[in-house]
Amino acid sequence: MSNWLHLKKGDKVLDLCCGMGRHSMALEELGYQVTGVDLSETLLNEARKMDTSSRIQWVRGDMRRIPDIGTYDAVVNLFTSFGYFEDDEENLLVIKEISHHLKPKGKFIIDFLNADYVTNNLVSYSERIDGHVTIREERQIHDFFVTKKITILEPNQQSRTYREQVKLYGLSDFERMISLANLTIDNVYGHYSGHIYTKNESPRMIISGHKLA
Structure with a gap:
């Protein structure tokens, strides 16, 4: 996916909603300056522990x-890592923040689920060890x-339960929000392999684009 950004070594990359930093560290290893x-x-804190060389800037902040x-x-x-908020305007704020933190003609990737595929192929229950x-x-x-309840079971410990939800936005929804944020779409991929997005068959909807000058 990094190839889709057409960056050069030393360029600055913001990983928004970085979690424990797995993607941030992979980007840093490619030679980018990562936040x-x-x-x-x-x-x-978990990300900082794994970033033993302290090469990445870790910042706490609301994506809006x-x-x-x-x-x-x-x-x-x-x-x-998008669509968490019930109000569409709150989710639009996220895309506007992406635009605000991009240089003119800066690139972006939003890696989202394909709402149509998820609706037609939802796996209601899964378990792994x-x-x-x-x-x-x-x-x-x-x-x-789409809501997900996650239960974690460990021997001799009380179970832990987490809940998360994301709004089922389609491509037309993203096109509208992106246009309102002074951004434009370059490509839409349906898989990490780079296959082009198709509405009913692609498991992902990965949008790449850039900020208008």
């Missing part, structure tokens, strides 16, 4: 109101949101 932003201080950390050659928002940990995931669609 990771996330709302969760817990996840940022990113701190004043300058402008970037590229902003990436990966692995369905990671070492001694069992992870159960229950999914449902309600009021234009």
Whole structure:
């Protein structure tokens, strides 16, 4: 995916909703100057532990109101880290913040689920084992949101439950929001391999584009 940005070594990249920093560190290894932003201080602390060389700037911030950390050659928002808010205007604010933190003609990637594919192929329950940990995931669609309940089971410990939801935005919704943020779409991919997006068959909807001058 980094090839889609057409960056050169030393360019500045903002990883918005970086979580524990896996993608941020991969981008840094490619030679970019990386800043990771996330709302969760817990996840940022985990990222800092893994960033043993302290080459990445880790910043706590709300994706709707990113701190004043300058402008970037590229902003990436990966692995369905968008659409958390019930109000469309709140989600639009996120895209406007992406635009605000891009240099003129700066590049962006928004890696989102394909709402049509998810609706038609929803897996309501799955379970996997990671070492001694069992992870159960229950999914449902309600009021234009896909919701997921995650239960983590570990031996001799109380179970932990988390819930998350994202709004099922389609391509036309993104086209509208992106145009309102002084951005334009260059390509829409349906898979990390680079296959072109198709509405009914692609598991992902990965939008790449740039900021207008």
